[in-house]
Amino acid sequence: MSNIVDDDVAYHYSTSRLVFYPLLLFASGLWLLYRWQQQSRLFKMGNRLPGPMALPLFGNALLAVGKRPDDLVNVALEYADKYGTVIRGWLGSKLIIFLTDPDDIEVILNSQIHIDKASEYRFFKPWLGEGLLISSGEKWRSHRKMIAPTFHINVLKSFIPIFNQNSKNVVEKLKPEIGRVFDVHDYMSEATVDILLETAMGITKKTQTESGFDYAMAVMKMCDIIHQRHYKLWLRFDALFKLTSFYKQQIKLLNIIHSLTNKVIKSKQKVYLENKAKGITPPTLEELTRSSDSHEPGAEGDTKTLADQVFKGYRDDLDFNDENDVGEKKRLAFLDLMIESAQNGTNKISDHEIKEEVDTIMFEGHDTTAAGSSFILSLLGVHQDIQEKVYQELYEIFGTSDRPVTFGDTLRMKYLERVIFESLRMYPPVPIIARKLKRDVKIATNNYVLPAGSTIVIGTLKLHRDPKYYKNPNVFNPDNFLPENTQERHYYSYIPFSAGPRSCVGRKYALLKLKVLLATILRNYKTISVVPEEEFKLQADIILKRSDGFRVRIEPRNRVPMSTA
Numbered sequence: 001m002s003n004i005v006d007d008d009v010a011y012h013y014s015t016s017r018l019v020f021y022p023l024l025l026f027a028s029g030l031w032l033l034y035r036w037q038q039q040s041r042l043f044k045m046g047n048r049l050p051g052p053m054a055l056p057l058f059g060n061a062l063l064a065v066g067k068r069p070d071d072l073v074n075v076a077l078e079y080a081d082k083y084g085t086v087i088r089g090w091l092g093s094k095l096i097i098f099l100t101d102p103d104d105i106e107v108i109l110n111s112q113i114h115i116d117k118a119s120e121y122r123f124f125k126p127w128l129g130e131g132l133l134i135s136s137g138e139k140w141r142s143h144r145k146m147i148a149p150t151f152h153i154n155v156l157k158s159f160i161p162i163f164n165q166n167s168k169n170v171v172e173k174l175k176p177e178i179g180r181v182f183d184v185h186d187y188m189s190e191a192t193v194d195i196l197l198e199t200a201m202g203i204t205k206k207t208q209t210e211s212g213f214d215y216a217m218a219v220m221k222m223c224d225i226i227h228q229r230h231y232k233l234w235l236r237f238d239a240l241f242k243l244t245s246f247y248k249q250q251i252k253l254l255n256i257i258h259s260l261t262n263k264v265i266k267s268k269q270k271v272y273l274e275n276k277a278k279g280i281t282p283p284t285l286e287e288l289t290r291s292s293d294s295h296e297p298g299a300e301g302d303t304k305t306l307a308d309q310v311f312k313g314y315r316d317d318l319d320f321n322d323e324n325d326v327g328e329k330k331r332l333a334f335l336d337l338m339i340e341s342a343q344n345g346t347n348k349i350s351d352h353e354i355k356e357e358v359d360t361i362m363f364e365g366h367d368t369t370a371a372g373s374s375f376i377l378s379l380l381g382v383h384q385d386i387q388e389k390v391y392q393e394l395y396e397i398f399g400t401s402d403r404p405v406t407f408g409d410t411l412r413m414k415y416l417e418r419v420i421f422e423s424l425r426m427y428p429p430v431p432i433i434a435r436k437l438k439r440d441v442k443i444a445t446n447n448y449v450l451p452a453g454s455t456i457v458i459g460t461l462k463l464h465r466d467p468k469y470y471k472n473p474n475v476f477n478p479d480n481f482l483p484e485n486t487q488e489r490h491y492y493s494y495i496p497f498s499a500g501p502r503s504c505v506g507r508k509y510a511l512l513k514l515k516v517l518l519a520t521i522l523r524n525y526k527t528i529s530v531v532p533e534e535e536f537k538l539q540a541d542i543i544l545k546r547s548d549g550f551r552v553r554i555e556p557r558n559r560v561p562m563s564t565a
């Protein structure tokens with residue numbers, strides 16, 4: 001009996017093998033054919049675009065060999081000068097197309113179709129999971145709709161006392177540096193992490209146990225590893241990457257980063273549940289803004305800022321005049337909303353998804369503004385005449401008082417706003433934006449058709465220095481943002497926060513925080529740069545930095561107008 005069963009099983013096994021293997025072979029053949037067709041189509045279409053000669057197998061990958069990150073910026077800028085606003089490059093068989101013409105960039109960024117991030121963003125996954133920066137499809141759409149209103153201007157106004165307190169803390173911490181040369185970026189990183197923890201995450205100083213500084217340093221090193229994975233061909237393969245010391249270092253760094261964000265979420269969840277048991281719900285927008293200064297004199301008058309004018313062509317969802325607006329009462333600060341949504345099931349967000357979004361906001365929200373503020377302080381250290389004008393404006397607003405900054409004051413900081421914009425033009429903290437094309441797309445330049453499957457890289461650094469849009473583009477000149485100079489300029493010639501549906505969700509937060517932070521520092525200190533601007537060594541990391549450090553010296557201000565000092 002058992003023999004009959006065994007024979008039967010053996011028979012079925014051998015016939016299924018007879019069917020399975022030919023089928024597998026056939027399917028593999030089809031797949032290879034498909035890949036070959038895809039590749040040859042990509043090759044044909046890609047090679048119609050201008051670009052440097054490519055080697056078989058390697059493509060143009062060898063251009064990056066032996067280059068330091070700061071050399072790579074110069075290589076990229078040189079090629080852009082040589083080949084124009086559309087450049088094709090091959091990384092192995094991967095087609096990368098660099099765009100720097102605003103008309104072409106608008107086609108990509110303003111589209112509801114080309115919103116998927118390039119596959120290179122996958123290197124962020126062990127860190128950020130599928131948070132807003134990386135996710136796509138329905139997940140991205142629904143999370144964006146939930147998160148964008150948590151950065152509404154009325155929520156932001158309620159953060160002003162926290163921006164002030166933390167800015168004052170920086171002024172205190174800087175005291176021992178008076179007269180010495182130091183890297184101001186360290187201070188900016190720590191301050192921006194602390195501010196995020198208190199504002200978007202709602203974690204008070206008292207309950208913060210981790211050091212914002214350790215977190216910020218771990219983020220910087222993680223960015224460096226991810227950046228190296230972008231341009232070193234062998235590090236792109238997970239199997240090879242895992243054999244390197246970078247991988248071991250990544251595990252250690254992620255430990256530091258995730259331990260902070262896990263603690264933040266746990267502590268917030270605990271408070272939420274304790275409060276819920278007592279019948280206390282998180283503060284609504286009305287409650288949040290009641291204590292803010294939104295009704296101060298001057299705040300209701302001329303509320304139009306330069307940002308309103310410069311960014312009005314972006315067509316993003318940050319003005320909330322549409323169906324995305326959830327209504328005043330329901331609006332909450334970022335982490336409060338996440339936790340409430342998870343507990344009440346209103347927005348169907350899981351604990352794991354909350355973690356991904358917290359990691360994303362913590363990263364995007366601090367490193368960008370730390371770099372931005374460090375560039376501004378070192379640029380003002382070089383351009384003393386411009387710093388003096390900023391100081392005069394601040395003196396007109398505050399006189400000799402050391403009172404905190406109000407929302408109304410920030411509306412009067414017109415010159416400081418131009419300085420911020422000009423610095424974001426010349427030194428955009430996010431120097432590159434990359435997308436993966438799912439469909440062919442025709443662009444304005446020469447009616448080129450960019451093929452599905454290619455990676456589009458938008459080089460903000462180069463775009464922002466196009467002499468067609470900025471006279472003397474390599475000269476730091478805040479007047480580039482005088483109303484008469486911005487009015488006629490192509491909207492997509494200035495995109496430090498990207499544009500269109502995937503623009504930066506924290507744009508308004510960033511600009512308000514920068515104004516309060518910089519105004520407070522500059523009312524108290526004069527910065528002096530020890531390095532001329534031509535010698536700034538730019539490192540086109542994930543976030544643009546100076547590889548030579550943001551070295552400045554500071555001197556105390558006497559709180560009297562400079563001209564009579």
Ligand code: HEM
Nearest residue numbers: 132133364365368369372429430496497498504505506510
């Ligand atoms: C000067 C400061 C900042 C600059 C220059 C900046 C720039 C950018 C840019 C260029 C993007 C698009 C990235 C891409 O497509 O790859 C972006 C996306 C994003 N930014 Fe910012 N950012 C800044 C501050 C902030 C702040 C303060 C926050 C949050 C508190 C934030 C949160 C985000 C998020 C969540 C995204 C992804 C949005 C999406 O894909 O829907 N950013 N930012």
